[in-house]
Amino acid sequence: MSKHVQGKSNWGTSYGELVWREFAKSRLNKICLVFIVFLFVVAIFAPFLANDKPFVIRIDGQLHFPIFRNLQPSDYCVFLAAIIGYVQLLLIRRNHRHIDPSVRGTALWRQICISSSIIFIGIILIFVFAPRRLDATDYKSMVASGRAADAVFAPIPYGYGRTDLKLREQPPSREHWLGTDDTGSDVLCRLIHGSRISLSVGFVAVGISSVIGIFVGAILGYFGGKVDFVGMRIVEMMMAIPVFFLIITIVAFFPRSLLNIMVIIGITSWTGDARFIRAEFFKLRKQDFVQAALSLGLPLRSILFRHMLPNGIAPVLVNATFGIAGAIFIEAALSFLGFGVAPPTPSWGQMLSLGVVTTGRFLWWLSLFPGLAIFFTVMAYNLVGEGLRDSLDPKLRIQ
Amino acid sequence: MTTYIVRRLLLMIPTLFGITVIVFAISRIAPGDPVSLSMGPGGQMDAERAADVRKARMELYGLDKPVHIQYAKWLGRLARLDFGDSIKHHRPVIELIKERLPITLTLNLLAFVIIYTVSLPLGVLVAVWHKRFFDRASSVVLFMLWSLPVMWVGQMLIGYFCGPTFKNWFPPAGLSGNYADQLPFFPWLADRLWHLVLPVLCLTYTGFAYLTKQVRAGMLDNLQADYVRTARAKGLSNWVVIFRHAFRNSIIPVITIMATLLPAMLGGSVIIEKIFSIPGMGLLAFEAVTTRDYNMVMAVATIGGVLNLFGLLLGDIAYAIADPRISFESAV
Numbered sequence: 017m018s019k020h021v022q023g024k025s026n027w028g029t030s031y032g033e034l035v036w037r038e039f040a041k042s043r044l045n046k047i048c049l050v051f052i053v054f055l056f057v058v059a060i061f062a063p064f065l066a067n068d069k070p071f072v073i074r075i076d077g078q079l080h081f082p083i084f085r086n087l088q089p090s091d092y093c094v095f096l097a098a099i100i101g102y103v104q105l106l107l108i109r110r111n112h113r114h115i116d117p118s119v120r121g122t123a124l125w126r127q128i129c130i131s132s133s134i135i136f137i138g139i140i141l142i143f144v145f146a147p148r149r150l151d152a153t154d155y156k157s158m159v160a161s162g163r164a165a166d167a168v169f170a171p172i173p174y175g176y177g178r179t180d181l182k183l184r185e186q187p188p189s190r191e192h193w194l195g196t197d198d199t200g201s202d203v204l205c206r207l208i209h210g211s212r213i214s215l216s217v218g219f220v221a222v223g224i225s226s227v228i229g230i231f232v233g234a235i236l237g238y239f240g241g242k243v244d245f246v247g248m249r250i251v252e253m254m255m256a257i258p259v260f261f262l263i264i265t266i267v268a269f270f271p272r273s274l275l276n277i278m279v280i281i282g283i284t285s286w287t288g289d290a291r292f293i294r295a296e297f298f299k300l301r302k303q304d305f306v307q308a309a310l311s312l313g314l315p316l317r318s319i320l321f322r323h324m325l326p327n328g329i330a331p332v333l334v335n336a337t338f339g340i341a342g343a344i345f346i347e348a349a350l351s352f353l354g355f356g357v358a359p360p361t362p363s364w365g366q367m368l369s370l371g372v373v374t375t376g377r378f379l380w381w382l383s384l385f386p387g388l389a390i391f392f393t394v395m396a397y398n399l400v401g402e403g404l405r406d407s408l409d410p411k412l413r414i415q
Numbered sequence: 416m417t418t419y420i421v422r423r424l425l426l427m428i429p430t431l432f433g434i435t436v437i438v439f440a441i442s443r444i445a446p447g448d449p450v451s452l453s454m455g456p457g458g459q460m461d462a463e464r465a466a467d468v469r470k471a472r473m474e475l476y477g478l479d480k481p482v483h484i485q486y487a488k489w490l491g492r493l494a495r496l497d498f499g500d501s502i503k504h505h506r507p508v509i510e511l512i513k514e515r516l517p518i519t520l521t522l523n524l525l526a527f528v529i530i531y532t533v534s535l536p537l538g539v540l541v542a543v544w545h546k547r548f549f550d551r552a553s554s555v556v557l558f559m560l561w562s563l564p565v566m567w568v569g570q571m572l573i574g575y576f577c578g579p580t581f582k583n584w585f586p587p588a589g590l591s592g593n594y595a596d597q598l599p600f601f602p603w604l605a606d607r608l609w610h611l612v613l614p615v616l617c618l619t620y621t622g623f624a625y626l627t628k629q630v631r632a633g634m635l636d637n638l639q640a641d642y643v644r645t646a647r648a649k650g651l652s653n654w655v656v657i658f659r660h661a662f663r664n665s666i667i668p669v670i671t672i673m674a675t676l677l678p679a680m681l682g683g684s685v686i687i688e689k690i691f692s693i694p695g696m697g698l699l700a701f702e703a704v705t706t707r708d709y710n711m712v713m714a715v716a717t718i719g720g721v722l723n724l725f726g727l728l729l730g731d732i733a734y735a736i737a738d739p740r741i742s743f744e745s746a747v
Contacts, residue, residue, distance in 0.1 A: 249426070253433040256727070258682055258719035261700055262441070265712055268704045269445030345564055349686055352566040353701070371570055378574030378581060387567030395562035402558075 030117055038407035045403035048396040055393060059211040060098045063091050066205035068175035070155050074166040082151060083170070089146040094212065096138045104131045121326060174202035176209045177360040188381050195381035197370055203381060206362035207389055213356075213363040214393060217278055217347040218340035224282025226336050229289025230329075234320045236290070237297025244294070255287045263346065267355040274357050277350060281343050288339075289332050296328030330408045337401035341394045348390045364390050416735075423728050434720040435493065435713075439486050442709050448478060476502060476709075489713070498714035503706045508714045511699060518590065519683035519695035525611065526618035527680060534623050535669070538630025539662060545635060553627075561624040565617055569690035572613050586610050588692035614691045618684065622676075629672065633665030640664075667737045674730035678722035682715075 039045050058065065069082035107127050115123050156173065158164040174192075180200035188195045194203040236247040266280045300306055301324070309323045350356050351365030359366065364386040371383025450472045473479040477488065492499060498508035537553070544550045574580065577587035586592060586609065595606050637643060638661050646656045683697035692698070696715070703711035735741045 249430050250433065252724075252727075253430050253437065253720075256430060256720045256723040257434055257437060257716060258678075258723065260685065261682070261704075261716060261719060264685065264701070265704050265716070266441060266445075269441065269707070271446070341562070348564055349566055353686070353689060365566065368567055368570060372574045372578070372587075376578040376580075376587060378578045380571075380574060380580070383567065383570045383574055387564065387571065390564045390567060391562060394564065395559065398558070398562050 030112075030120075033112075035404075035407050039403055041407075042403055044399060048399045048403070051392070051396045052400065055211055055215060055396075056098075058208055059215050060094055062209050062212060063087060064170055066172035066174060066176070066202070066208045067170040068156070068173060068178055069151065070159075070167040070169045070173075072166065072168045073155055073159070073164050075158065075164045079166075082153070082155060086149055086151050089142050089148065092142045092146055093139045096142065097135050100131050100135050100138075104128065121322065172202065172205050172208070174205045176201055176206045176362050185379055187379075194385045195379075197367065197379075197382055198373075201360075201362075203367070203385060206367055207364070207385060210362040210364045210367060210386070211389070213274060213351075213361070214344045214347060214390070217274070217281065218344045218397070220278040221281035221285070221343040221347075222336050222339040224279060225284075225286040225339060226289055226332060228283065229286035230293050230325065230332060232286065233290035233293025234297055234325065237294035238301055238320060238324070240298065240301075251287050251290055254284070259284050260346070260349075264350065264353065264355055267350055272355070272358045274361075277347060277356070281346055285339060285342070288335055292331040292335060293325075293328055296331065297324055300324050300327055334401055334405045334408065337397055337404055341397035341401065344390065344397070345394055420728070420732065423731075427724050427728075430724060431721065435490060435717060436486075438713050438716040438720070439489065442712055443482050443485070448473075448707070450476070450478065493717065498717075499710040501703075501708050501711050503702070503708045503711070508710050511711070512696070512714070512718070515694060515696050515699045516681065518693065519681065519688070519697065522611065522614060522618065522693065522695060523680040523683065526615050526622070527676065529615065529619050530622045530626055531673075533619075534626040535630060535666075538627045539634055539657065541627065542631045542634030542638060543657060545638075557624040557627055560620045561628075563620065565621065565684075566686050566690065568620070569613075569617050569687060572617065573690065576613065585613050590693055614687055614693060617687050617690075626669065626672065629668055630665065633668055634661060637661040637665045667734065670737045671730045671734045674733045675726045677729065678719065678726040681722055682719050 063083065063086075064071075067083055067086075069086050071081065071083050073080050073082060104127060108124065111120050111123055111127075155164065155167060156169075159167045172193075178201060180196075183192075183196050183200035184198055186192060186196045192202050192204070194207065197203055197206065232247065232251070236244045236251075262284055263280055267277060270276055306319065306324060309319045314323075347356065347363070348365030348368070351363040352369045354366075354369070356363050356366050367386040368383050368390070371379050371381075373379065450469055470479070477485060480488075489499070496509070498512075500506060501508050501511055504511060541550050541553050573587050576582050576584045590607065590610050591603075592606050592610070595603055598606065638657075640661075643656060643661055646660050651659075681696065683695045683700075685697040685701050687693070688695045688697035689701055699711070700715045702708070703715060
């Protein structure tokens, strides 16, 4: 690698840098990106932001750290994924300075493979070995009764599964900033923990659909002919089935779980990506660099995914951003209809549905705030998608 | 043109077959069955009799046979347009659909007309006033409308306008008030419209945002075209240029959208019909799913699939009729 390390200026501006510069020209785009990062920070640190356990507490002269002892396996998974994801982002910046553009893609691909396998193995290990604790101690009453001291609570000192029927259906107040729901849980706390569901559904579902879409589209577009004819019938079939109905059918028929919802949204929404990639590959396969790669005797895998894919990925990136917004919307709609993740795990759509009580009373704070959360998240992703589409379009750049 | 349509119709056959396979597979792979769901726990029967009843019911619905035979039988009935009986309602599926279809159709036609009457002129205006304040403001508003989650809007409208808590202006559920069928025509119509205001509002705003955007984009493209400059150079008035020349060409994509909207209009919206308790196709589908009414689920999915296929075909044909530059022969 050492012979590639020269001055950065010799490499010129990469395509990614061009797109990023164009994207960052708009202040709105940057605001949306910052908002999405903020959402991710909230989702990752949810147990430290809203928790009924204190960070530190002194009981009988001894210090305890209940929050850290009570982290669930799912929390560990989120932390692991966040750390690896952050390292991956740093690596991409490092690649930019230290790796020659001609091998940068290969390096990135290798890094992503390593990162995702670490996450995958890590999650399995966590679920096998991490302790599952259920600490029902009421630390707040211990502090109140003077049995414990020096307690430091999270900014929102309520747990999302805690029910307190004395406090049910209270409008926003100084204690509960966004009010409480029908079981007496704090709405803000549930909102913070619910962001995990929405964000992870968006990411994983779109990841699945992009992988399927790229794979199918690449094969159809490259081979064309009979393969394409048969493949397009399958794509057409998937397009013709009413998707939302298919999703609620599958979700209703199979056991409720977050993973099921992600997978189902993923495997029903890949047709758009497949068609985009197919169209791009049709154009690309006649071009000289593909013919050159062919005549060099490179394996098909290399031609498809190393040479052709980077040139045809742009529409899929844009589609993926809109897809995340769509997946978040579908998850919210599913939980609104009662097909979402099983309670007490909070999700925005399910919280939203609690606002209108059967007697006709309207607990506005239960509908307003989760709805705003869905709205802003979906809109941020849509705006980023629009910005990305505009900055990827070379026609607009010349103007 | 006929060759093209025949060819497309023939191509639909394998696609349709695939759809039936997927639909049937999903309903059979899933754990559980309608009989055990309807017999539920907590009954008074002793185990032996329960097993007998179970067996009888399984035979009644044909669920005791192997899967491929069930599929073949279902396909055979499907070919004769017989969708079987609803397991929940104990009535033919087709009869239930016939009852629900007009309701969804009224709702969606109303929404459809409103969307087109508002967004066509609005899109043209916005394009003509490109980059002026009104254009920028309306793009922001339309973008927000497009991102508004419909269940939230519905829930907020019901909570705010239909309850004792705030305003009690509109009915919260259903399509008509008590004894509405005994009213004379005009009061009945008023009552019906009064019930339709909020659901139609929910149905329109997204499509409205989408369509205005399409019309605006089409108009902008055409207003920059050479033929528009020629028309202007001939000294034609501004409105003639806009409506006689640019507008005609920019509604081509809008026509295509209209054709592909057809299946959605017949299928109805599960979310909106559920929120407002409107007994249309969407709610029928929803109930079918929650009660595992297999025959109903398969019928709804298959009909939806067929309609979507025809919508796509109709869209392509409409596109070619509206734009003579597109030829059928090069297509497929």
